[in-house]
Amino acid sequence: MPVFNQYYYEPLETKDVLRLVALDPATDERDPLSCTIFQCRRSAQRQEYSAISNTWDEQTPSQTLEIRCDDDISYVRITANVDALLRDFRAREKPCYLWVDAICLDQTNGEEKSQQIPLMGRIYGEAKDVRIWLGPDDRVTAKVFTLLRLLSQVLDVQPQWHMAERVVFHLNEVFCRKDGVVGLKSLLNFFSRSWFSRRWVVQEAMLAREAIVHCGRYSIALLSISLAATRFLSLDVASYPVNMAASLREPTTKRGILELLWYFHEAECRDPKDRIAALLGLVPNEKRFPLDYTAHWTELYRQVASLAFGLNDRAINFQLLRVSAPCPIQEMPSIRRGSLTGQSLGNGPYLSFLTYETQTPTSGILPHLNGGNIRFSPLTEASHGSIGIPQSAGNGVTESPT
Structure with a gap:
């Protein structure tokens, strides 16, 4: 050209x-x-x-x-x-x-x-509609789409093993096998297509008036896939892509950006800024903030952290409570790098990407509500995915990413 x-x-x-x-x-x-x-x-x-x-x-x-x-x-x-x-x-x-x-x-x-x-x-x-493109079809796409339609029509039943029995029945029925292994592998391979792991597609699908999934020559309503994924979870063999597909039916209108970041923390993107930008359309209007896509990703992360504190986001307070025990700061564990993939301090979802420094607490209440100083430290490329990495606690104890 x-x-x-x-x-x-x-x-x-x-x-x-x-x-x-x-x-x-x-x-x-x-x-x-x-x-x-x-x-x-x-x-x-x-x-x-x-x-x-x-x-x-x-x-x-x-x-x-x-x-x-x-x-x-x-x-x-x-x-x-x-x-x-x-x-x-x-x-x-x-x-x-x-x-x-x-x-x-x-x-x-x-x-x-x-x-x-x-x-x-x-x-x-x-x-008028959103057309989802998964890529070309293969030799089992027709059977997988048939299975997805059947699973989407299964009524929700309890206990879980009753649902699992029905899922296995349809696996064997569609793939003409008695052990369900071929159908299980085919379904997992289908959900391994990259669309089900990407970050931008979450809001694209959840905000659609009508969403239709295309895989080569075949098409199916996204709602059918989401319902089928929900039924498939009864087998306890699911991965993030299956969970993501199942979650596309759930309303997100009341979730703030921190909840969304955690809920879809495994969703992938190429640009660090897109970890936030790709979910912004799901944030309620009253909690949205201006986005400067020309800024460095570290600055964008600071904006989100500052906004969350300014809005008194309950999600932050719940996580701060986990580390607000009345002990000297030097006894607190070192806060190390976590990449929005589930690594977190105290098994909490948010401290993996949002950290803070405070004065030594004098009581058991939240330090930042007792005269503590919130400060966000500079980020480094090595800490990709983190909102804050404390450099020093101000008492000779150095915090460093690993």
């Missing part, structure tokens, strides 16, 4: 504007992909669109998408994954209107991303 044909992103006119893709129709799947990109004001009457939820999968752009603008033709590079989903969603006769982050966001413009990322929740919530 010649350099002079590279598509140039026109700056967004206002903060209330987003870009949409009008994907040209084609009767043959092998036809080249082409589209137009236009800006649309969210507050005005706008074109209905489908928002795409997919993962980058560490792919480098290897395909091209033709973009028509008046009499000019230019190109953007896209990954093989985006190329495949566009071909699958392309209509035969009419343009298909889509929001695809890899195309609709100028990935090289940090200022634009700071402006658009806080709107992600609304972009997905206001779409």
